[in-house]
Amino acid sequence: MKINRRIFLTAAAALTALQVTSLYAADKVTMGFIYVGPKDDYGYNQAHAEGCAGVQKLSWVKGVEEASVAETTAVQETMRNMINLDGAQVIFPTSFGYFDPHILKVAKQYPKVQFLHCGGMYTEGKHPANVGSYFGYIDEAVYVSGVVAGHATKSGKLGFIAAKPIPQVLRNINAFTLGARSANPKATVQVIFTGDWSMPVKEAEAATSLINQGVDVLTCHVDSPKVILETAERRGIYVCGYHADGSKLAPKGYLTGGEWNWSKVYTDYAEKVKAGKSLMAGTIPHLVRGGLKEGFVKCSNYGPAVDESAKKDAEAAKAKFMDGTMVIFKGPLKDNAGKEIIPSGKEYKQQDLELESMGWLVEGVLGSTKS
Amino acid sequence: MNAESIGWWGVPIGILAGAIRGGTPFLLVSLGECLTEKSGKINLGLEGVLLMGAMTAYAISYKSGSPWVGVMAAGIAGAVLGSIHAFLVSRPKVNDIAAGIAMLLFGTGFAFYLGKPFIQPSAPQLPGISLGGWSHLPQIAAALKISPLFVLGVIIAFIMRWVFRSTRWGMQVRAVGDSPAAARAMGVSVSKTRFICIVAGSAMGGIGGAHLSLFYPGAWTEAISSGQGLMAVALVIFARWNPVQCLWASLLFGGAQAVGPSLQAVGINTGYYLWNASPYVLTLLVMIITCSNKRTLAGAPGALGAGS
Numbered sequence: 001m002k003i004n005r006r007i008f009l010t011a012a013a014a015l016t017a018l019q020v021t022s023l024y025a026a027d028k029v030t031m032g033f034i035y036v037g038p039k040d041d042y043g044y045n046q047a048h049a050e051g052c053a054g055v056q057k058l059s060w061v062k063g064v065e066e067a068s069v070a071e072t073t074a075v076q077e078t079m080r081n082m083i084n085l086d087g088a089q090v091i092f093p094t095s096f097g098y099f100d101p102h103i104l105k106v107a108k109q110y111p112k113v114q115f116l117h118c119g120g121m122y123t124e125g126k127h128p129a130n131v132g133s134y135f136g137y138i139d140e141a142v143y144v145s146g147v148v149a150g151h152a153t154k155s156g157k158l159g160f161i162a163a164k165p166i167p168q169v170l171r172n173i174n175a176f177t178l179g180a181r182s183a184n185p186k187a188t189v190q191v192i193f194t195g196d197w198s199m200p201v202k203e204a205e206a207a208t209s210l211i212n213q214g215v216d217v218l219t220c221h222v223d224s225p226k227v228i229l230e231t232a233e234r235r236g237i238y239v240c241g242y243h244a245d246g247s248k249l250a251p252k253g254y255l256t257g258g259e260w261n262w263s264k265v266y267t268d269y270a271e272k273v274k275a276g277k278s279l280m281a282g283t284i285p286h287l288v289r290g291g292l293k294e295g296f297v298k299c300s301n302y303g304p305a306v307d308e309s310a311k312k313d314a315e316a317a318k319a320k321f322m323d324g325t326m327v328i329f330k331g332p333l334k335d336n337a338g339k340e341i342i343p344s345g346k347e348y349k350q351q352d353l354e355l356e357s358m359g360w361l362v363e364g365v366l367g368s369t370k371s
Numbered sequence: 372m373n374a375e376s377i378g379w380w381g382v383p384i385g386i387l388a389g390a391i392r393g394g395t396p397f398l399l400v401s402l403g404e405c406l407t408e409k410s411g412k413i414n415l416g417l418e419g420v421l422l423m424g425a426m427t428a429y430a431i432s433y434k435s436g437s438p439w440v441g442v443m444a445a446g447i448a449g450a451v452l453g454s455i456h457a458f459l460v461s462r463p464k465v466n467d468i469a470a471g472i473a474m475l476l477f478g479t480g481f482a483f484y485l486g487k488p489f490i491q492p493s494a495p496q497l498p499g500i501s502l503g504g505w506s507h508l509p510q511i512a513a514a515l516k517i518s519p520l521f522v523l524g525v526i527i528a529f530i531m532r533w534v535f536r537s538t539r540w541g542m543q544v545r546a547v548g549d550s551p552a553a554a555r556a557m558g559v560s561v562s563k564t565r566f567i568c569i570v571a572g573s574a575m576g577g578i579g580g581a582h583l584s585l586f587y588p589g590a591w592t593e594a595i596s597s598g599q600g601l602m603a604v605a606l607v608i609f610a611r612w613n614p615v616q617c618l619w620a621s622l623l624f625g626g627a628q629a630v631g632p633s634l635q636a637v638g639i640n641t642g643y644y645l646w647n648a649s650p651y652v653l654t655l656l657v658m659i660i661t662c663s664n665k666r667t668l669a670g671a672p673g674a675l676g677a678g679s
Binding site: 037038039040041042046068159190191192193194195198199200201202203204205206208209210211212213224226227230231234235248249366367368370 | 381384388389393488490493513589590592594595597599629631640644647
């Protein structure tokens with residue numbers, strides 16, 4: 001085809017028209033989501049991808065996703081591409097390790113784009129104004145898992161396979177233990193740290209070792225609980241899920257589990273952005289938190305092995321979370337070295353930032369935060 | 372449901388069981404690498420082959436319903452990747468290490484790309500061979516449930532030793548690896564022999580991947596290999612290119628993987644990062660001990676890394 005004047009003019013006109021339509025489309029909210037692993041891992045990333053799918057049900061939201069992005073400069077590239085090529089106005093880099101230095105660096109370069117990080121690393125005043133943080137009090141759902149686990153165990157030995165001894169993980173271990181000991185005061189929780197978020201061979205090895213030690217209920221805090229759920233089911237013990245509903249992987253042994261409900265959180269953000277609110281103007285809060293009551297997290301449906309008394313206690317705990325009277329971390333509370341960490345009469349509410357820098361394990365946990 | 376605890380016995384049992392379970396991929400990959408290196412070429416792409424094998428085995432097992440078909444498909448996938456590598460390194464002036472790294476990246480990326488839809492479904496698993504029926508302890512029974520692919524690996528190890536020692540074909544492979552010029556003078560086709568060795572070696576690597584996704588840990592995820600394919604290459608040096616020693620070395624590396632978790636399970640919490648790193652530390656130690664610029668390694672094929 002020879003490019004003559006007419007074709008050139010038509011093409012130019014078409015391009016202009018495209019430009020105009022994209023200007024008109026500006027009232028669409030474009031949100032970018034970045035995951036550290038695959039989108040269907042039965043875990044952390046799947047929970048976020050489900051949140052993205054949920055918010056995209058709104059006709060005026062355009063979701064852009066990229067999975068398996070490493071916590072390196074790769075994530076900076078992804079963020080820039082989402083901003084420059086897709087026109088993302090809000091970006092959700094969901095992994096813990098994306099924050100420092102990657103989000104901080106890109107956020108300074110694009111002061112008009114909002115960056116919302118999942119986790120507790122944002123500090124007011126220290127970090128850029130267009131950065132915020134959101135997280136759910138999933139320890140509430142994990143506490144409920146603990147109550148059910150405490151009822152289900154016969155040996156009184158529970159196992160917790162965790163990735164790294166960071167505050168969010170320790171908080172779940174402690175909540176699980178406190179929940180279990182509320183049902184069975186003699187229960188202990190043996191912790192194994194695998195050292196990283198996704199170590200399938202080590203997770204299987206850890207699960208096997210714990211089961212060999214007589215542990216009969218397992219739970220975990222790793223990116224994808226799949227291998228642990230399957231190993232537990234194969235060895236015929238009970239298991240509590242984490243991140244997403246894993247009951248399909250352990251149809252016999254699945255008790256319950258803590259799940260995220262990110263579609264609610266993302267929808268809230270989308271509506272605020274559409275209404276013209278922003279972090280920079282201070283109309284979107286920099287810290288957004290919520291638990292069972294706010295609908296940020298939920299509990300999996302009970303598995304077939306959960307008996308009536310366990311359900312009753314678990315439902316009672318849930319009800320107290322829903323009406324806001326439940327406090328997980330309250331005095332007198334000792335750590336597992338016997339030192340008093342919360343004196344009698346003192347309570348840490350969920351919103352207390354003290355809990356987001358937790359460095360101790362409660363009495364009843366067998367394990368240590370030291371590496 | 373077992374309420375019995377085996378306490379400290381959990382550590383040796385865990386290491387033993389871990390050696391067999393975790394050592395199987397090391398075994399199959401190192402045997403494949405051993406065969407490849409005996410013919411005078413290095414295939415660093417076996418890490419990619421391992422992942423490709425794991426993904427293919429899982430996908431085909433899920434689609435066909437038969438794990439054995441999955442194992443076969445993993446072998447074929449390995450052979451296909453191997454034939455690409457074999458073709459590349461048979462060209463003049465192609466460096467086999469560089470080509471291997473390219474194959475590693477290609478195999479890994481390709482497996483991740485094709486494997487996306489198979490992360491979530493559960494595929495039928497390979498049945499274990501129970502050798503622990505004599506024990507009333509469920510821990511021992513579980514520890515002695517052995518992967519059929521481990522048995523396959525042990526058989527291949529002994530067959531390979533016999534082939535290298537006492538068969539005409541095995542001698543030809545050794546001749547090609549030690550002195551291609553002499554082999555050529557004997558009338559042996561160097562390029563054909565190397566092609567067959569690389570393809571067969573990669574097929575074994577693929578089957579090693581099938582063990583990961585269809586037996587232990589028994590799932591397809593992108594982090595499933597965590598460098599085991601590369602460690603197996605170091606392991607071949609450690610085993611001095613001897614297939615039966617590859618077996619012992621694989622058991623050692625597999626056992627090292629299990630040390631960290633089993634110690635934590637009995638309440639030893641200090642230094643778990645160090646214990647978890649033990650397979651890698653072991654690899655480094657092997658490299659340091661075996662590397663010397665004063666002498667060549669005993670048992671190393673003469674043409675290895677010589678570019679001829």
